């Protein structure tokens with residue numbers, strides 16, 4: 001994280017660091033310590049840090065995090081991506097926490113993948129869960145992270161309430177053909193996988209919602225695929 005913050009401080013004024021570290025960032029103390037290390041490594045860079053929502057995260061936990069100035073929490077379905085083991089299997093596990101996030105204005109960042117679905121269908125399979133949470137908490141600020149499909153773009157654009165999406169550069173630059181169309185190119189692997197077969201993530205859909213305020217940039221670790229070895233991607 002410190003080298004990542006240092007490397008990007010010249011290009012970006014502010015980052016939101018994700019909490020799927022080992023161990024995960026769960027408490028305010030852990031989140032703030034992580035933020036301090038990143039800020040020390042990159043003076044001048046504003047570092048925002050999300051906490052990880054766990055099956056046991058309570059309303060009181062969220063209120064303590066919000067009081068400490070932590071602006072966002074991230075939802076990882078159990079086993080969906082890097083370091084997500086022990087994650088959520090049902091959003092109702094954290095109903096109280098989500099209610100407190102809505103109440104305190106804490107942003108819910110969602111890793112939208114259903115790990116039980118076939119790999120190319122995982123994002124679309126998770127969208128009903130995203131919509132359920134959206135309906136249950138109308139005032140909750142929700143971000144669907146690293147959208148990679150037309151269905152995800154449509155879901156965000158057509159959602160009521162404060163809803164946004166992030167888009168990774170990886171998903172704008174590459175398609176499934178780039179990954180496996182000729183020789184396998186493992187350095188292009190990214191979780192979520194590039195979609196098929198045209199340019200992503202439903203680029204046409206992004207264009208269909210101009211001037212859409214709902215999509216903003218996201219830089220995943222996939223910008224530096226060698227940092228943690230082959231297979232590391234956006235998280």
Ligand SMILES: [Zn+2]
Nearest residue numbers: 111145234235
């Ligand atoms: Zn993610």
